[in-house]
Structures are given as C-alpha cells and as structure tokens.
Amino acid sequence: MKDDVILKVEKLSKQYRLGTVGTGTISHDLNRWWAKIRGKDDPYLKVGESNDRSSKGSSEYVWALKDINFEVKKGEVLGIIGKNGAGKSTLLKILSKVTGPTTGSIKSKGRIASLLEVGTGFHPEMTGRENIFLNGAILGMTKKEIASKLDEIIDFSGCERYVDTPVKRYSSGMKVRLAFAVAAHLEPDILVVDEVLAVGDAEFQKKAIGKMQDISKGDGRTVLFVSHDMGAVKRLCNKCVLLENGTIKTTGETDKIVNEYLSLKTTSKIQLNNFERIKDKELYFNSINIYNKELQSKEAYLYSEDIFIEMNIEAKEHINNSSIFVMVKQKNENRVFAAEKN
Structure with missing residues (x-):
C-alpha cells in the first residue's frame, strides 16, 4: 500500500442468503466444509444474483456487494x-x-x-x-x-x-x-x-x-x-x-x-396546483409554462437544472400594487424555492 493511501479495498464482496437467519443450512455448511477439505473454492460463491431490490430473482443468494x-x-x-x-x-x-x-x-x-x-x-x-x-x-x-x-x-x-x-x-x-x-x-x-x-x-x-x-x-x-x-x-x-x-x-x-x-434518479412530473382558468373571476391564468435554459418544455427536470416559469395572467381591470408569488414544493411539502415579482 502506498504511503499516502490510508485505506485500500480490493475485490471486496458480500453475499447474503435470503429468507433465513444465518449463513445457510446444515447441508450447505457440509458442502462448504467438503469443498474446503478438498482445497476447492466455496461452491456458493459461484451462485447468486446482483443486488437489485426492485426485481424478483430466482436465486436464494444475493450479492449485496460484488468486486468493490x-x-x-x-x-x-x-x-x-x-x-x-x-x-x-x-x-x-x-x-x-x-x-x-x-x-x-x-x-x-x-x-x-x-x-x-x-x-x-x-x-x-x-x-x-x-x-x-x-x-x-x-x-x-x-x-x-x-x-x-x-x-x-x-x-x-x-x-x-x-x-x-x-x-x-x-x-x-x-x-x-x-x-x-x-x-x-x-x-x-x-x-x-x-x-x-x-x-x-x-x-x-x-x-x-x-x-x-x-x-x-x-x-x-x-x-x-x-x-x-x-x-x-x-x-x-x-x-x-x-x-x-x-x-x-x-x-x-x-x-x-x-x-x-x-x-x-427517477424524476417526478411537475404538477401545477390551483391552476384555474375560470374566466368569470377578476383575475385568472391563461397559461403556465416551464422551460429549461434552452427554452425547452419538459415533464421533469433535474435537481441541478435552471428552470424558467412563464405565466400569462388576464385581469378584467387594472390592479394597483399587485405582485406574483411562486412557490415550488416537493411531494412531502418541503419547500424547494420561492420567488416574488412585483
């Protein structure tokens, strides 16, 4: 290990058996012991599937880590x-x-x-x-x-x-x-x-x-x-x-x-709440559009992207000292950002 390296991980893997407590059954332990006696590799290291929690597998063994x-x-x-x-x-x-x-x-x-x-x-x-x-x-x-x-x-x-x-x-x-x-x-x-x-x-x-x-x-x-x-x-x-x-x-x-x-990461669609087009009100929205910096409109945006919000509002009469307040929230109601324009 080099002098400036404080931690080195080589070919690190961790295998688990699903659905049981412990490493396996008596028969599996005997098979491992018999392989070790003969100087062979652990036979159960050759089986097992990748650690994809979202899909159902056919093997009872899973690699939580593989060749790290x-x-x-x-x-x-x-x-x-x-x-x-x-x-x-x-x-x-x-x-x-x-x-x-x-x-x-x-x-x-x-x-x-x-x-x-x-x-x-x-x-x-x-x-x-x-x-x-x-x-x-x-x-x-x-x-x-x-x-x-x-x-x-x-x-x-x-x-x-x-x-x-x-x-x-x-x-x-x-x-x-x-x-x-x-x-x-x-x-x-x-x-x-x-x-x-x-x-x-x-x-x-x-x-x-x-x-x-x-x-x-x-x-x-x-x-x-x-x-x-x-x-x-x-x-x-x-x-x-x-x-x-x-x-x-x-x-x-x-x-x-x-x-x-x-x-x-899976990004969720942007939902526009309280978007009303009721024209019998004194003030109503004609349209709300969201763009990226290339002025392209998408259903989802990355955390790191700049976004531009364009709103078209129609009023039946002039309203003095008016302003627009925009708030963007996550699904769990955590505020992402808020902005106000007079």
Whole structure:
C-alpha cells in the first residue's frame, strides 16, 4: 500500500442468503466444509444474483456487494452515494468491522471510528454522561482521554441539560448529537459516517459538516461520508463513489459523480396546483409554462437544472400594487424555492 493511501479495498464482496437467519443450512455448511477439505473454492460463491431490490430473482443468494475496489488517501473526504439498497451501508459496516466480507480484503492504517445508526453502542438505561464513557471505550478511547474531552463533547452535542438523564428518554436527534460528538472528538484516522446526520436538525447538520471539514482539512484525517443530501456531499467531499446494485458504477470528482447520480434518479412530473382558468373571476391564468435554459418544455427536470416559469395572467381591470408569488414544493411539502415579482 502506498504511503499516502490510508485505506485500500480490493475485490471486496458480500453475499447474503435470503429468507433465513444465518449463513445457510446444515447441508450447505457440509458442502462448504467438503469443498474446503478438498482445497476447492466455496461452491456458493459461484451462485447468486446482483443486488437489485426492485426485481424478483430466482436465486436464494444475493450479492449485496460484488468486486468493490477503491483507494482513499490520507486527508481525503470520500462520498459514497447511490440509491437505497445499492450497498452503501453494507460497505461501511464491513469497513467498520461490524460484519466480515465474503471475499476480498481491506487494508487500513490507524484507528477507525464509525457512526452508522442512531444510538449505536448506547445503553438506554445509562445516562448521557455514562454513555459517553461507554461509547468512547467501544471506539478505542481510554478513560483519561474521554475525561479530558468530556466538557468539549457535551458542549458540542448541545445536550448539556440532559447529560445526566437516561438515554432512553432522548429523542433520536439527541442520540445522534451525542454519538457524533463522541466519534468526532475521538480524533480517528478514519471517520465513517452513515446517513444518521439526516436525523439531526439543520443547525446540527451544519455544525457536524463543519466539524468533518475541520477533521479532514485541519487535522489531515480521512472521512467516509454516506448521504442522500447531495448539497452536503458537494460541500464536504472532494471525491465520490457511485454504487449501483452492489457494484461500483463510477468514481471520480464529486460534481461529476453527483450529476451522474442525479441523472439516474427517477424524476417526478411537475404538477401545477390551483391552476384555474375560470374566466368569470377578476383575475385568472391563461397559461403556465416551464422551460429549461434552452427554452425547452419538459415533464421533469433535474435537481441541478435552471428552470424558467412563464405565466400569462388576464385581469378584467387594472390592479394597483399587485405582485406574483411562486412557490415550488416537493411531494412531502418541503419547500424547494420561492420567488416574488412585483
């Protein structure tokens, strides 16, 4: 492994058997044992289908990850993006040694801290303060290290008032705040962060992204970041890996990979609500048209596209001090943008 490379993944694959608990049946285990005795490869590595969650397969084995290869340099922030079920969380769990790979190898230098799920490593009956020491110990910190950073961890989490309250009474956002504060102050060589930051509020997300930037740029440490928030990925990451059905579709500069990912996403039709053509009203719409920068009208537009909204309104008489207010929302009622024209 090169001196500037802190993490190297080679031919990494993970296979699961669907519909059962464990790795397989006794007959399968015997077949594996018999193959191993004869010096043969595992016979079940030759079967299995790709990890396409949207289609029904004929095999009971599925490759959650298949032949994953990449390198991460020291101080680099690597974004790992892809649709739900693409294999992002499986990859991070293998890198964090929560589960082992079926085939392949991982070579790393230094300490890895992981923030994979809300409340991972927390005991619900213990207080926030006690869980800081517990979680820090799980992540490899000594008691002296944790004690020296305790005030800083509590202050960063913003949970000072509840730090002596059992964690079972915390909201999911408070648990994430406390867990991230511990992981970030561990000073790991590699910080692995899954989608959990989405649980936090906007103020905490901004603080967490700022802390990860400090970790990578100021301290020269490495961050692996999984998120569906492409804005956060663009702000934080200088390189991205795009996963699709358990394989790496492409890797490269963040802007290029994010745009490729967005072009893969299914875009929904733009719906115009409250569009009335009732001509007996004092004011009504004749037409509403939406164009891209080439003045082409489409049913769907990418997140990154510029759009132009053209409205033709007819009024029976002149209205003083009038203005037009336009709001674009997602299906879940989240506001995308709003604009007003006098």
